Amino acid sequence: MSRGGKLVNMIIGLEVHCQLDTKSKLFCGCSTDYRDDGPNTHSCPICSGLPGSLPSINKKAVEYAIRVAKSLKCEICEESEFSRKNYFYPDLPKGFQITQYDHPLALKGILTIDDDEGLEKIVRITRIHLEEDPGRLVHKGGVDRPKYTLVDYNRSGIPLIEIVTEPDLRSPQEARRYLQKLRATLEYLSVFDSEKEGSLRVDANISIEGSERVEVKNITSYKGVEKALTFEYTRQKNALRRGQKIIRETRHFVEGRGVTTSSRSKEMEQDYRYFPEPDLLPLRVKEWSEKISLPELPDARRERFIEQYSCSPIHAKTLTGDLKVAEFYEKVAKINPVLCATWVADTLLGELYYRNMSVQAVPHERFIELIAILDAGKITEKSAVEVLRNLLDQIKDSGICESPNECIVRLNLGKTGGDAITKAVGEVISEQKTAIKDLKNGKKGAMNFLVGQVMKKIRGRGDPQEINLLLEQALSPGDE
Amino acid sequence: MIDENDVRHIAELADVTVTSGELKKFTSQFNTILEYFDTLDCVEGVTNERTDRCNNFREDEVTHSLPQEELLANASEKEEGFFKAPKVM
Numbered sequence A: 001m002s003r004g005g006k007l008v009n010m011i012i013g014l015e016v017h018c019q020l021d022t023k024s025k026l027f028c029g030c031s032t033d034y035r036d037d038g039p040n041t042h043s044c045p046i047c048s049g050l051p052g053s054l055p056s057i058n059k060k061a062v063e064y065a066i067r068v069a070k071s072l073k074c075e076i077c078e079e080s081e082f083s084r085k086n087y088f089y090p091d092l093p094k095g096f097q098i099t100q101y102d103h104p105l106a107l108k109g110i111l112t113i114d115d116d117e118g119l120e121k122i123v124r125i126t127r128i129h130l131e132e133d134p135g136r137l138v139h140k141g142g143v144d145r146p147k148y149t150l151v152d153y154n155r156s157g158i159p160l161i162e163i164v165t166e167p168d169l170r171s172p173q174e175a176r177r178y179l180q181k182l183r184a185t186l187e188y189l190s191v192f193d194s195e196k197e198g199s200l201r202v203d204a205n206i207s208i209e210g211s212e213r214v215e216v217k218n219i220t221s222y223k224g225v226e227k228a229l230t231f232e233y234t235r236q237k238n239a240l241r242r243g244q245k246i247i248r249e250t251r252h253f254v255e256g257r258g259v260t261t262s263s264r265s266k267e268m269e270q271d272y273r274y275f276p277e278p279d280l281l282p283l284r285v286k287e288w289s290e291k292i293s294l295p296e297l298p299d300a301r302r303e304r305f306i307e308q309y310s311c312s313p314i315h316a317k318t319l320t321g322d323l324k325v326a327e328f329y330e331k332v333a334k335i336n337p338v339l340c341a342t343w344v345a346d347t348l349l350g351e352l353y354y355r356n357m358s359v360q361a362v363p364h365e366r367f368i369e370l371i372a373i374l375d376a377g378k379i380t381e382k383s384a385v386e387v388l389r390n391l392l393d394q395i396k397d398s399g400i401c402e403s404p405n406e407c408i409v410r411l412n413l414g415k416t417g418g419d420a421i422t423k424a425v426g427e428v429i430s431e432q433k434t435a436i437k438d439l440k441n442g443k444k445g446a447m448n449f450l451v452g453q454v455m456k457k458i459r460g461r462g463d464p465q466e467i468n469l470l471l472e473q474a475l476s477p478g479d480e
Numbered sequence B: 001m002i003d004e005n006d007v008r009h010i011a012e013l014a015d016v017t018v019t020s021g022e023l024k025k026f027t028s029q030f031n032t033i034l035e036y037f038d039t040l041d042c043v044e045g046v047t048n049e050r051t052d053r054c055n056n057f058r059e060d061e062v063t064h065s066l067p068q069e070e071l072l073a074n075a076s077e078k079e080e081g082f083f084k085a086p087k088v089m
Helices: A059-071 A172-188 A222-241 A298-309 A313-320 A323-332 A337-355 A364-375 A381-398 A404-410 A418-431 A433-440 A445-457 A464-475 B004-013 B020-042
Strands: A010-019 A083-086 A096-099 A106-114 A120-132 A136-140 A148-152 A159-165 A200-208 A214-219 A249-254 A259-262 B082-086
Touching: A010 A172, A010 A222, A059 A106, A059 A120, A059 A159, A059 A172, A096 A120, A106 A172, A172 A200, A172 A222, A172 A298, A172 A323, A200 A222, A214 A222, A222 A249, A222 A259, A298 A313, A298 A323, A298 A337, A313 A323, A313 A337, A323 A337, A323 A364, A337 A364, A337 A381, A364 A381, A364 A404, A381 A404, A418 A433, A418 A445, A418 A464, A433 A445, A445 A464, B004 B020
Parallel strands: A214 A249
Antiparallel strands: A010 A159, A010 A200, A083 A096, A106 A120, A120 A159, A136 A148, A148 B082, A200 A214, A249 A259
């Protein structure tokens, strides 16, 4: 991790829980579309754990899980089964969670990511299993000093897959990249919607080589993983430097404060008293894997973008790292795919991120028009950025925007014609005597200054190369 | 056989307080229950081998959930549509 100083190895393994995007829950027919509804409106005797209710397995959830397992090159187990994990906590009304324990659905896969040097790295997947999501708890009076707890069982029973890695990750940045790649893969498979709140949760195991490992729970975002692990690494390193021992414990990530706090969990593995779920029959679904066909995944799409659109490898990686961005790019890459790749990957994504907007909000036609105008040389790049910003602001405010052409006319951003530039060049030459002297004395920076002065006069609507040329011509010795 | 320590541990996991009297009583009751299993083991023709049955699925179809009032009908305490529970953290 630390460069130059003493090398301290960080060892990270992740357990990622993803909600599968089925219509109904894992063991009952309650709808999974609960986010806009009041508490306890998507629950029934099965997912609220009433005595005598009988779970039955959602076939689609198993198919989705196998799709994920196949894409991560896992082995689907000949037979897998559900178990009861017993614990006493109100997020599960039955007193146990139905999960998979010693016979998970799939074992031994891989996911390829970039390491911190940009080299390809294989992260080993230990296992993938299916389980039910617990209910949601609201701690009243704050996490630090709660007075009581409110329980909502709408989330209880949503199908989850847990994807567990070997301790192969070596930095918080690698962990973030692993998550981004995993998210992209799941979205390409159409089994997961990352925009749904709480659809992905992470537990991270982190240790410093030679010390005990600490489990950090309650990480709910991609940025959160990097933050939690960076905090935890610093905490452990400092403790070791002070001669303290790292104790094996579970810690809780407090997103708002960016810290982890000790949450003494009293349960040990044997306290969960796992046993096979007697209400469910085992799964023998290994052969399903052959019948399930996988769509084009991020790596394959990246190669195709390089081939088909002549994207640079870096642009291709950015564009394919998110399914929605990849789909947007393919819709707008009509006129000049390379220019388009630059504009989507370098400009649009940054502007969207700044406004906390999704690429789905951007109308394809408007973007295509803007690129066409830019490609035809009718506006400068600088003006095109201004148009884009204007359009995005309009979409953010009202959901719709004017056409790029209307925007160019309204803001008077059309490229300034030859006469206006020549006039501005003339004015600058008569005004900036000192700079011209500098230039003649060989000071190269003076030319940039002069171009800047001309640009200022025509409000950035000129082509810098053209201005440069005009200035050079005007200042060439023959004209003196 | 289990002893009072086992019962105390299980009570802790379930967040239940037990008096020393109850501890004695529950230990003996737990052991009586466990003895039933010894009896079951003696029944002829009963094996714990797994059956060949597997893959009992339902299709991914949405069915009705309970109305909120009905779901909360047996709750001893509730607040704004939530079950209300003692603090757990």
